[in-house]
Amino acid sequence: MAKIIFWEKPGCKGNAKQKEILEASGHELDVRDLLTTGWSEETLRPFFGDLPVAEWFNPTNPLVKTGEIKPSEISETKALALMVHEPLLIVRPLMQIGNYKMAGFDVARVEECIAINKELIGEQDPKKCPCVTQVCDPPA
Numbered sequence: 001m002a003k004i005i006f007w008e009k010p011g012c013k014g015n016a017k018q019k020e021i022l023e024a025s026g027h028e029l030d031v032r033d034l035l036t037t038g039w040s041e042e043t044l045r046p047f048f049g050d051l052p053v054a055e056w057f058n059p060t061n062p063l064v065k066t067g068e069i070k071p072s073e074i075s076e077t078k079a080l081a082l083m084v085h086e087p088l089l090i091v092r093p094l095m096q097i098g099n100y101k102m103a104g105f106d107v108a109r110v111e112e113c114i115a116i117n118k119e120l121i122g123e124q125d126p127k128k129c130p131c132v133t134q135v136c137d138p139p140a
Contacts, residue, residue, distance in 0.1 A: 053071060
């Protein structure tokens with residue numbers, strides 16, 4: 001069993017499924033609100049590790065979906081500044097497992113740190129928000 005700090009957007013269906021998988025796999029969650037946490041560029045950056053900047057962004061955010069923000073064209077510095085100002089841009093969830101920090105719910109990356117019961121995952125990839133066909137985040 002691992003203790004996991006799990007930053008979510010309250011009410012997010014994708015985060016609810018991710019938490020369900022983790023808890024049913026025997027892990028203890030300390031759930032926190034991604035949107036009200038006082039992020040700085042310094043506290044946010046470690047969660048992204050070696051991910052490309054484009055993968056730091058929530059693909060269902062309206063500004064990303066409409067192309068107003070083009071993650072593949074944004075520098076690391078600009079991305080962090082945007083995310084500190086508007087946390088809805090951050091890919092969810094952010095998790096801290098011991099000293100390891102990660103962004104998003106990539107099953108393979110999660111399994112590098114902790115065991116999860118893959119039978120609980122089902123057909124929908126838990127990395128993909130069920131909101132792909134609808135707008136879940138209000139416009140910034």
